[in-house]
Amino acid sequence: MAYPEDLDAVISMVLMADPVSLSVVRQRFRRWLTTLRWPEQEIDDVVMAVNEAVTNAIEQIHPSEIGAEVRVAARQYAEPDGGRRVLVAVAGGKLWRPEPAGFRGQGLLMIHSCMDDVGVSREHDGITMMMTSAKVPPLTYEP
Template sequence: MVLMADPVSLSVVRERFRRWLGALCWPPREVDDIVMAVNEAVTSAVEHIHPSIIGAEVRVAARQYAEPDGGRRILVAVAGGEHWTPEPDGFEGPGLLMIHACMDAIEVAREDEGITMLLTSAKVPPFDQGFPSR
């Protein structure tokens, strides 16, 4: 998804992720964790883009992957481009702490083009095992 760096984009991200995870039959509790973490990462990108930048975008990409034992995870990348300037190195505000609580892993990559957050969900059972039908 390519979204305008605008608070209105947050509802779009939440709705699309809920729908996509539902189609993957993701367990409801983990859906909530992923949606909250992605919402927080996009919020950070939107809030920390310099206000003088017009037309700034936030990019969100996600995929499901299977581990050798059949367990599944979601990997999400949130990129704010060169204008995203989150907290200084070593500082973890409440948003990053919440993302850490909701996801198994988080990496923040700082490059010339900007900041990218990589979020990895908790492992859930294979599609055909371990969760009730809807």
């Protein structure tokens, strides 16, 4: 199914690794998903998951990394049956804090409950979290 060209199926941003950036990412993702005519309940799930992933990235960046950034990119895609999903990547920092001992919280559990698929890769230049949303219905267009 082809989507109208005025619907931008991709969003990308580079944010300072600072908690102030969280409101920016939430606002931009909500606006982007609304433009894509995403169902409201699913917008909330995606925005919460992205917010938590960015929060984790910001918290994990080593304090010695001055001017560190968190990169967020997402795209909408259609499945063969016409259903739509978004694929989101959150990556940040070259130096990460060591994993704290013990239980830290519910963040990853919440991300998993909001998204259909979540994967984390740890590379020498940081961590990237890939998240795939729940499938939503195809867009229907009135002639």
